[in-house]
Amino acid sequence: MEETRINLLQSEMPRAWYNIQPDLSHPLPPPLHPGTGKPLGPQDLAPIFPMRLIEQEVSQQRWIDIPEEVLSIYRLWRPTPLCRAKRLEEALKTPARIYYKNESLSPAGSHKPNTAVPQAYYNKKENVRRLTTETGAGQWGSALSFGCNLFDLECRVYMVKVSYHQKPYRRMLMETWGAKVTPSPSDQTESGRKILAKDPNSPGSLGIAISEAVEDAVKREDSRYSLGSVLNHVILHQTIVGLETKAQLEKVGAAPDVLIGCVGGGSNFAGFCFPFFPEKKAGKPIRFLAVEPTACPTLTKGVYRYDYGDTAQMAPIVKMYTLGHTFIPSGIHAGGLRYHGAAPLVCQLYDEGFIEAVAYPQNPVFEAAMLFARTEGTIPAPETAHAIRAAIDEAVKCREQKEEKVIVFNFSGHGHFDLAAYDAFLSNKLENYEHPEEKIQEALKDLPKVSEG
Ligand SMILES: Cc1ncc(COP(=O)(O)O)c(C=O)c1O
Numbered sequence: 001m002e003e004t005r006i007n008l009l010q011s012e013m014p015r016a017w018y019n020i021q022p023d024l025s026h027p028l029p030p031p032l033h034p035g036t037g038k039p040l041g042p043q044d045l046a047p048i049f050p051m052r053l054i055e056q057e058v059s060q061q062r063w064i065d066i067p068e069e070v071l072s073i074y075r076l077w078r079p080t081p082l083c084r085a086k087r088l089e090e091a092l093k094t095p096a097r098i099y100y101k102n103e104s105l106s107p108a109g110s111h112k113p114n115t116a117v118p119q120a121y122y123n124k125k126e127n128v129r130r131l132t133t134e135t136g137a138g139q140w141g142s143a144l145s146f147g148c149n150l151f152d153l154e155c156r157v158y159m160v161k162v163s164y165h166q167k168p169y170r171r172m173l174m175e176t177w178g179a180k181v182t183p184s185p186s187d188q189t190e191s192g193r194k195i196l197a198k199d200p201n202s203p204g205s206l207g208i209a210i211s212e213a214v215e216d217a218v219k220r221e222d223s224r225y226s227l228g229s230v231l232n233h234v235i236l237h238q239t240i241v242g243l244e245t246k247a248q249l250e251k252v253g254a255a256p257d258v259l260i261g262c263v264g265g266g267s268n269f270a271g272f273c274f275p276f277f278p279e280k281k282a283g284k285p286i287r288f289l290a291v292e293p294t295a296c297p298t299l300t301k302g303v304y305r306y307d308y309g310d311t312a313q314m315a316p317i318v319k320m321y322t323l324g325h326t327f328i329p330s331g332i333h334a335g336g337l338r339y340h341g342a343a344p345l346v347c348q349l350y351d352e353g354f355i356e357a358v359a360y361p362q363n364p365v366f367e368a369a370m371l372f373a374r375t376e377g378t379i380p381a382p383e384t385a386h387a388i389r390a391a392i393d394e395a396v397k398c399r400e401q402k403e404e405k406v407i408v409f410n411f412s413g414h415g416h417f418d419l420a421a422y423d424a425f426l427s428n429k430l431e432n433y434e435h436p437e438e439k440i441q442e443a444l445k446d447l448p449k450v451s452e453g
Helices: 051-058 068-074 086-092 113-125 139-150 161-166 168-176 190-198 206-219 232-251 267-281 344-351 362-375 382-401 419-426 437-444
Strands: 016-018 063-065 082-084 097-102 130-135 154-160 180-184 223-225 258-262 287-293 303-308 317-322 355-360 406-411
Touching (some): 068 113, 086 097, 086 362, 113 130, 130 139, 154 168, 168 180, 180 206, 258 267, 355 382
Parallel strands (some): 258 406
Antiparallel strands (some): 303 317
């Protein structure tokens, strides 16, 4: 009998994260101060993040040890299994082998606790008492609430208003772990009040919620801000996913042809793929395929320029693919994939051709999610379903071309709190949406004017 679940022992769990920065062909363009446009120094970031995370952000050390306390919490759900999607393969009649790394088994239901836990840990070590953050669909907010609860930190989550109303159960989950959740835009911050003055019915966006959370953190001495994606240190923490996957594939002697992940800010995709980068750079033919919604086509339609990380222009200016920081997404159900930018590390490698990207509208994405749920069982998060769509399309290509490839995707989260989206799909109420070219051109007029050296 062939094993369909490849496990690692807890003693085989990686004990260091992989930092891709020393392996890049050139260093990342420096992040710039949102006020002065000058390169940011560690001191500029100190009111926002603890020093240990700032150091990780710029570290050129290839391996960074995972602290013992973090490892012991990871053991609550890690190592996660790598599963062979045999029943999906059979349904597709593909000669390809499809594997998925199941990150939905964490307490919060996604890959996000992989970074929430170390972020809470490093803040606690530096005597921070309270963390603020934003959340879109609620996955990140729940992960940080869980992390803060373990280290006895207060947690304030600004939740994008449309999701706050669409997903009351995510709010309840956050409150169960002790967090305070505020719908954003709110009247609690200056950035929120400004948006509400212009549009009292604003549905909110990740960019606005980030502005509120950053403003809240910098105003209080006892608080810092925590981001669930995009940044280098977040990606660093997520490499535990790819490192385990690599060890699991080695156990069954499978060499991946394509690694697939959905991209919101880029953290699960990067954490999953980057540990394979040294081999890819050395010439191994492994494809890295990023999947995004056509409603927020950052990589496939954005431009590679310096832009603000948030709407109120408080977060650092970074070089990334962007749809413009004024981007207000349509209300698609993959809330976690609606960010206007993406991780600078992912963007640089995409620009250099190491990463490919594809965009899908939501109906074909939910068709893929349904097929997965009906063959493999677990109901995917709408974000994750983007990766499944692409994996299915790759497997169908293998059937047509009679190729026995190894397709591996990251199952970034389950959709147990996203059933309203499934309900909308099942009653034919989901609309496909393509972000129009004119809107992108319009938003790009507001990019900051900075010299690119
Ligand atoms: C289940 C799931 N997958 C993917 C993402 C996208 O984030 P990232 O690109 O940082 O992995 C999110 C974000 O909320 C998510 O909840």
